[in-house]
Amino acid sequence: MKVICTQENFKKAIYNCERAIAKRNTLPILNNILIEADKGGLKLSATNLEIGVTSQIGAKVEKTGRITVPARIIGSFSASLMNNGENIELEADSEVLKIKTKTNKTSIKGIPADDFPLIPFKKEENLLSLSSLFFKKAVSKVIVAAAINEARQELTGVNVKFSLEGLCLAATDSFRLTEYKLKLDSKNISKDKYGEFLEKTNSVIIPVNTLLEVSRIISDESEEKLEISIEDGQIFFETDGVKLVSRLIDGKYPQYEYIMPENYKTRIVGEKKVLQNALKTAGIFSSGGSHEITLKIDDSVKKIFVRSSSAETGENVTELKFDITGPSLEVVFNVKYLLDGINVAATDQVAILFNNETTPAAIKEINEKSGEVLNDFIYIAMPIKN
């Protein structure tokens, strides 16, 4: 193998692959990144057998070939590369990778590529595509509610439901639930294929780690599309020269729609920051393992009281002058679950909607201009029953 490419591209390809390396690998070759040069250019791959990532970059290939080198070493090395437009030259036999820049010569001991596991590749055309940044935003809004505990595998993933209108992402650990609706532009759908797909599949469960990796690969300035395909129990993502494949989680996702109230009786609307601050302060004095705090909505004095008290530390109450619509109410929450929801809401004003002290409450975003409640994002928190 002998290849020349820019330092910047090589650095980015390493960055994209690096995290697919599992933390504890019994198989030494899984600690390595596969570097391949063929007619198409330079291709770097890594896999932890759950997620596989391949990053393709433009390169002048003088001699094809492949090798694997430890991700830790090549990762630290690539961190020293500059984004100054200069080139890097890679040359390898099956066991040593030699890297040359204008001022640096490095040899890294590798393992022959023959034992590197095959990363599954997509056989058919893409199913759909959408804005990378919109997808990244959707992921960031829902994953907070996914379960960390693996007792129920399906809750450790994000449920994605497909329809002609778009994707509906949801996550729940059974204490709270998030849902975010992502619209699809019909011109970004492979119509026949998507229609056929919808007849068989309309819901998958994607591991949270997979979504975090996809988000990480999407730069915050990305203007690229994200292509998505689903084949044989695996999901394929592709954007800006990077392909990521992951297993899907087997299992049936709970039919959470039933717990989402259709209407609400009481609504409060106010500044996100003020509410965050009041909840953080209340959290200091929340009691018990369930971090209880009380939200008292008092329509008679047109105020909301965020209250907490604990036998050990003391007590606390913050008054909020929020808009109140509907009857007064007093509800107890785990402060952490409420704060998580407020934190992911992205608008300056937020709404919390209630029916009574025992049914789920909903956090929603507020349109900055019209003041209307937005419905693409919803975070449901279960009250604590006293």
Next chain:
Amino acid sequence: MKVICTQENFKKAIYNCERAIAKRNTLPILNNILIEADKGGLKLSATNLEIGVTSQIGAKVEKTGRITVPARIIGSFSASLMNNGENIELEADSEVLKIKTKTNKTSIKGIPADDFPLIPFKKEENLLSLSSLFFKKAVSKVIVAAAINEARQELTGVNVKFSLEGLCLAATDSFRLTEYKLKLDSKNISKDKYGEFLEKTNSVIIPVNTLLEVSRIISDESEEKLEISIEDGQIFFETDGVKLVSRLIDGKYPQYEYIMPENYKTRIVGEKKVLQNALKTAGIFSSGGSHEITLKIDDSVKKIFVRSSSAETGENVTELKFDITGPSLEVVFNVKYLLDGINVAATDQVAILFNNETTPAAIKEINEKSGEVLNDFIYIAMPIKN
């Protein structure tokens, strides 16, 4: 106790005290901050019996009194306070502190102040004063070389030598050594007293933690003076309403001056960033527990080679086009020790000075304009003998 002050001042006073709380306290009251209101205003104090901090703020005292409350609770609480010019009202009996803002009412359970240890106070006038920021800068340049291991107590502190010209700060863990000379303006010295002091004491050892705390209290925009006094084996710092007292470390600091070469035969000068980068890359392939890398200064080709190799990972060499004065040389270093020195040098260009492959090398700063080697800062690294 009943007091009114601004939220901002209260928050700052808590910040200044918070860290003097020890991590593991057997005495519960040492987890608390002492809050005292007297004629002079509001005073917050904390101590871990090694360091004591007192922060005095302006306040309207309606009723004097004192209480102690857990630093963890009042610290989290104060983080929610705003810098919006609004006031906070504190009211306490001996066991509960009540805090009121416009929108929040909080009670924190405390411990009566009677058991709080007495924080030593300075009896005489100040010894000297200097720019807070200059002192903070001096500390940041030397502490990197102090020992972490407590086998030799005196090496876990910074040696400060006093003279009419100024302070000379030094630290060493016996593998490397830093020294920084801080000039004194004679008008900032309490002349008679300082002269008298110099007759008895000209060198103290200050614990690294104490210096870190003093640095933390000095804001990066501080224009205040730092007052320093030494009485009865204790050092007193005072700046901007905050007093910090600490024990000094007993013991005799090694006479490190003897290992500092007076002249050097070989000198290299070049860009700090380029050298940092080369050393970081070399570090990846450094071998053994002593992280060996080699600096080869080759005057015949007018280049420096930073080299490393390890049986497990591979090898690496970076070429640097630095200015070389004096004979060629090849020296082996622990890359970490060399990097620490380069990192604290604050100029764009740095110099390394050598005599031969077994004697100490010196890192110095370079005047940006004149290109001259500066002598107020020096970092000595011992080569590894092969």
